[in-house]
Amino acid sequence: MTGAFPAMPRSLQNLPPKWAHFCLGIERFISDDLALDMTGKTLAVGLSGGADSTALLLCLHWLAVKNGGRVVAAHLNHRLRPEADDDARWAASLCESLGVPCVAREADVAALAASRGMGLEEAGREARYTLFADVLAQHEAHFIALGHHLDDLGEDLLLRLSRGTAWPGLSGMVGRDDGRRLLRPLLLTPKSTLTGLLTALGVSWREDATNSDPRWARNRIRSTVMPLLLQENPNFLDAVARLWRVGSADRDYWDAQTATAGTTLLDATLAGAHRALRLRLYKAALDSLGPGQALADTLFGLDRAWQDRRIGATFQFPGEKTATVTGSGVVFSPRH
Template sequence: MEMTFPASFRDLPPKWAHFCLGIERFMRKELGVAPEDLQVLCAFSGGADSTALLLALHCLSLKNGGRVCAAHLDHGLRPKSDEDVLWCRQLCGQLNIPFQTERTDVAAEADASGRGIEETARVVRYKFLKQARSAEKLDWIATGHHLGDLSEDVVMRLVRGTGWPGLSGMPGVDRERSLMRPLLLTEKKTLCAFLETLGVSWREDETNADESMKRNRIRHTLMPLMLEENPNFPDSVARLWRLGRIDADYWLMQMNEATAGDLLSSAVLEEAHKALRLRLYKKYLDAVGSGQALADTLLKLDEAWLETRFGAVFQFPGDRVAKISPKGVLFGFKD
């Protein structure tokens, strides 16, 4: 099929103009990101998801102004990855979109760090994107995560034992990292149809079939079973995501009114419902340092506070501790 890039937003077929406007509404209403004069870096792997994202952002920039750039990280994991780089560079050239690329030996990085391949790839990818955004003086990084990715993420979080509202899946926007996911509630089949209409191909990553990676195992084993039981499972995930964002915003407001310093005071705890107390414990721990605070330990901490077991100390990953005192719960590092 011949590529038919629109010269202006009005040149888009009506169906796909509405598609782009839907992404614009999602950015504005759900993510709180104004699409006008948007300065954005597209994480561009060359796959269908990121290619559709790049085209959609390009079309919206024709309508709203702003600037779109693209960045591609070659993980050095596949023999033909250099062909992906060339393909991405050529597409960006046709669209007159600035393009950055870099090659990293992810396997060597994983060996040196002791992390798995998936985690290492994620860490180096976001480090590269952060540097690329800064170099181009852009406001946001946009990634092509879609509703299928969100569904897989919810299942993975369920398997890990994630609590609510984190169980509703990855956020659509992360302001601390200047990161947004404009396609998060869009189905992949819609993205592919968008590209096919414009006559744009994409690259297929054969490592997506490698079931030694956890996400691929979820995708190829659990997800088909979920869809067999409930074909509308992605729609359910989209509703769950929206409810989770509402609840997360509510609890953030409650915690912001109650947090300061390293002492969570008895006055605050005595007025708080247990649901709020547990979230406050976690927020104070996160302020001390990184590490996963297990729900069982948080529950034991709350039980100790209710029983006024002054002097009791609870340890958390990252050498963090919480100590019960007459004044409240004191958070810090292990001596």
């Protein structure tokens, strides 16, 4: 299969109109929903070889041609599956046929996991993000573009629901993360559209058999809960996309409302704030102290203590962070 790519269309104009239109829709999503003007930008594409990242590379390549930008692919060989070397050759060949630079690296993810006492999934993620950081630096890229699509978003929403994530986090992964310089241009595109694009162009892709391993919650959600919701509502993925748009607007709204919150929230600030805003102020203060997701229950408990003026009451949060009600407000502290 390696090297067996058809002659690739050189630009949007050479695509069937349906698929040129599809790429322009992705450009619009990037500009309108992700607030990024692609003109002159360099995007690095995390290319696993699955249908999602393959379609993403093609689409962003043609949009870069249109917008005077650049695309570079980043492929990590995890050395976990027998097909891994074939995947790497496949990725290099695809990039060659597009005329796109490909940064390929091997990582012994199993050894990394063993030496660091991590799970394979976590070690794989760490190795990928190390590669991404290097590619961002070497190629002066603005963002790493990832292939997450609407089916992934639906699974993410259901996983977050099952774990009790509050709002707006419940609405799913962000489309743009400026801190980690991540972009997810396909987030509202169903997977079936991506395989449709590849099939129409005669471009092959690589399947990852671990995607059906029921040891992972995400795979269980995909194979059990998702089909039931699609049975209730064949347009369920549209509902997921809608909810994500509302969640993105709300996330941005609460970020703006809490932008000036430090790690000490004064009584005057809290007293003038609605309960819904106080909840987000507490969360913003905690988030500024590092990783660790606070449960809404503990935040409500803290709020109750503040309302009751229980001075000295202290609450523990994940990441060994604490919040204490004082005589002048609520003070948040990192681990010592």
